[in-house]
Amino acid sequence: MPALLTSPAVHTTVVSERREPASGIVIVGLRAPDLAGAVRPGQFVMVVPPGGERCATALAPYECDGERVSLMIVVVGSRTRELATLAPGSALTVFGPLGNGFDAAALGDDVGLVAGGVGIASLLLLARALREREASVRLYYGARTAAALVGAEAFAALGCAVTLATDDGSCGYRGFVTEPLARKGGEHGALAACGPSPMLRAVGRIAVAGGVPAQLSLEEAFACGVGACWGCAVPLGRESAQAPAFPAPSFGERRDYVHARICTEGPVFWAHELRW
Amino acid sequence: MVTTPRITPDLSTNVGALRLAFPTLMASGCYGSGEEYAPFVDLARIGGVVLKSVTRFPRLGNDAPRLVPVASGLLNAIGLQNPGIDAYLERDVAKFAERPCAVVGSVAGFSVDDYGYVTERLAARDEIDAIELNISCPNVAHEGETFACDAALAERATRAARQATTKPLIVKLSPNVTDITEIARAVEAAGGDALAVVNTVRGMAIDVERRAPMLGNVTGGLSGAAMRPIALLAVWEVAAAVRLPIVGQGGIETARDALEFLLAGASAVSIGTANFTDPRAPVAICDGLSTYLNEHGYAALRDLVGAANPTFLGTR
Secondary structure, rough: OOOOOOOOEEEEEEEEEEEEEEOOEEEEEEEHHHHHHHHOOOEEEEEOOOOOOOEEEEOEEEEOOOOOEEEEOOOOOHHHHHHHOOOOOOOEEEEEOOOOOOOOHHHHHHHHHEEHHHHHHHHHHHHHHHHHOOOOEEEEEEEEEHHOOOOHHHHHOOEEEEEEEEEOOOOOEEEEOHHHHHHHHHHEEEEEEOOOOOHHHHHHHHHHHHOOOOOOOOOOOOOOOOOOOOOOOEEOOOOOOOOOOOOOOOOOOOOOOEEEEEOOOOOEEEEHHEEE | OOOOOHHHHHHOOOOOOHHHHHHOOOOOOOOOOOOOOOOOOOOOHHOOEOOOOOOOOOOOOOOOOOOEEEOEEEEEEEEEOOHHHHHHHHHHHHHHHHHHOEEEEEEEOOOHHHHHHHHHHHOOOOOOOOOEOOOOOOOOOOOOHHHOOOHHHHHHHHHHHHOOOOOOOOEOOOOOOHHHHHHHHHHHHHHHHOOOOOOOOOEEOOOOOOEEEEOOOOOOOEHHHHHHHHHHHHHHHHHHHOOOOOEEEEOOOOHHHHHHHHHOOOOOEOOHHHHHHOHHHHHHHHHHHHHHHHHOOEEEEHHHHOOOOOOOOOOO
């Protein structure tokens, strides 16, 4: 994965729009010119809770153009509800961009993107970057119901082929999106995925079994998001270029992995290097 | 532009021989080595960073999950992941010279000998201004917290570190004890210069869907606002038991919270979990302290230390 190109900073933004494409899924647009110029696909920002309660929330910028950055918020609890109800004109402080992001160049020119639920938000900027260099891209996108499949048309508009799946069969394949992926994933030169952990583990198994390189963007509730607290550890093979330099652990603790920080060494890791 | 001249209150404080331009230390384990937060906060506007604890040998740390958000707080069980003192000295410590604030090294151990050995090696470095002795980590499988829960062991660990350095020695106490004043007195008797009061409160959470503990380590340490009254009482009681300066910590999020600890008898405060809500919190706390001092006619923060506590034994 490439080194960070831009410096993270605190950004004081203003909510410029709010739309609700499905019940419980809200897209909040922010006027944030400095941030918009700095974000790379797969990076995230920490959103300071307006009410000052609980930890900041990590979210991947969904759309990013000109002076605007948008965030996709799925309402699951009090923190996300607070963000999802922000009215246009409200101030919102975020800090970032953070994390490594996807390495689009390393994905080659035939890429399968795999999104589960709100994981779709991390993949739109990547799809755009891949299509700008005319890579062939197919999106595999799964959600609970047809109504929760948000934003697939934006990928289609970029010229991506799209395979949809829903748990209830209300749109596309009935079942997990990893099932159609298992049949067709081996046809791609590389995969990139973002979604819940069980989906990412399944994508990782398909990729490793098929010998297809895959970049997985891991999901985790961060505390600091900046690499300070070591709370978001994931076991990573010692041979990984992303593994933090770490001496051999002491007697009784020898392992073939080290704990990397999802927020700092990741959130994007090569599937074959994870030891989870 | 015309600016109105005003007297800037003196926020500086001393923790023993450790001089701080601001009364805000960043709590060990919450702030990395400071550089992680440098893009978001001016480190020249904080008192100092207490570094993540280092041990004699490298430690992989606990299995995930290591964090669980709970009501008004956070449970953590990181497990002292660190590269060990050899690699730490060779690779990491030189960077700390650039910090525009105090740098306090944190030493954890599993034996009395560990505390002496790691303190001697770390404190020998010019980049380190003081040592915090972490005798109270609740998240390691054996013996991590034992030293803070037994007065005789606390005394021996402190004495070992005291013999290893003349730099300011801050000993971090645990709230998970029957009588914290007994431990505080033992540290004072062994030559500790100051006390950090307190480390996290032991706790846990269970996932009712999986019917299993949430943390990889099963138990963890509770930080954040949920523990603040517990920590404040500990400061109050310790301030009445010993003359050592106190660094108050536990759920401090605002200037008002910090004032409570200062008024109870703390000479400085540590900020941990509040940084995870907003990295600007430490600067906002100092701004709020200045406003309070102005509004109430105090010229210096030191005049407030212990001002609410008639049993305060320390000096301002």
